[in-house]
Amino acid sequence: MKKISFITLCVFTLLIGCKSQITKIKQENIKTIPNKEHTIQALLWQQNAAEYKALTYQAYNLAQFQLDKILAENDFLKPLAIVTDIDETVLDNSPYSGKQVELDENYSSSRWAEWVKKIKAKEIPGALSFFNYAKSKGVEVFYISNRSATQTKETIENLKLYDFPFADETHVMLKTSSSEKETRRNNVRKTHEIVLFLGDNLSDFSSVFENHSTAQRNKSVDSLKAFFGKKYIVFPNPIYGDWETKGILEGKYNWTNSQKDSIRRKKITSY
Structure with missing residues (x-):
């Protein structure tokens, strides 16, 4: 009987130890989920896939086709304008996302400012050709971006690096106190007829997409x-945007990495 009791005690102790070790491993796995692990595949695609470049050319070809159609079929009383976003529509900031992966860090305004000050963002394929074409047709370009207004100088310098038209303080309209863009679009409407909107985020087009859930964004x-x-x-942007922060992550910014990972997995449809 004593021998059986001893064996039982040993087995029980072993099981407790195993359970403790499994719990420890799980906790370690939770703690070591990299901040930007989920963006690596999207970043690789944007920086390497010929399909990405094909899509941006396609978008700008379509924009030129529509611009020609609009000009041929309409008479406007006011000067014409195109409103475009900047980041991931005109300028490629994927190296900033690459730095996030390298340093395993989430977005920070200081790191973003560091990147902007370098004035190294490259042209999105097809952008320069299209906007120069628009200028040749007498259409002005307004760059409405949620970069901070404190970054106006660097942003204009980056656009001028590639000779983008209308790269000046009148046409580059960055964020001051609010991230909503409708007020800035309305300021353009006061003097111009906006014939096209270009962007990688739905809020670049209309206020109906501001601060809504995934379901509501899809309905809109x-x-x-x-x-x-x-x-x-x-324009394609699988790396970041309202689709993730205000949609998938429900507009909350204090989720842990483990919670974010769980949310992403739960919102994937399988069969």
Whole structure:
């Protein structure tokens, strides 16, 4: 009996030890989920896939086709304008995302400012050719971006590096106190007729996409489906955007890495 009790005690102790070790391993795994691990594949695609470049050329070719159609079919009383976003629409900031992966860090305003000050963001394929074409047709370009207004000088210098037209303080409209863009778009409407909107984020096109859930954003896209490819030209950006922060992550910024990983997995559809 004593021998059996001793064996039982040993087995029980062993099981407790194993359970403790498994729990420890799980906790270590949770702690070591890299901050930007989930963006690596998207970043590799943007920086290397010929399909990405093909899509940006396609978007700008479509924009030029629509611009020609608009100019041929309409008479406007006011000067014409195109409103475009900057980041991931005109300028490629994927090296900043690469630095995030390298340093395993989330977004920080100081790191972003460091990148902007380098004035090294490259042209999105097709951008320069299209905007110069628009200028040749007498259409002005307004760059409405949520870069901070304190970065106006560096942003203009980066645009001028590639000779983008209308790279000046009148046409580059950055964020001051609010990230919503409708007020800035309305300021353009006071003097111009906006014929095209270009961007990688739905809020670049209309205020109906501001601060909404994934479900509501999708409903709004369905209701405005006739505008896409005609007045709204969308560019690919799988790395970041409202689709993730305000959609998948529900507008909350204090999730742990483990919680974010769990949320992403739960919102994947399988069969």
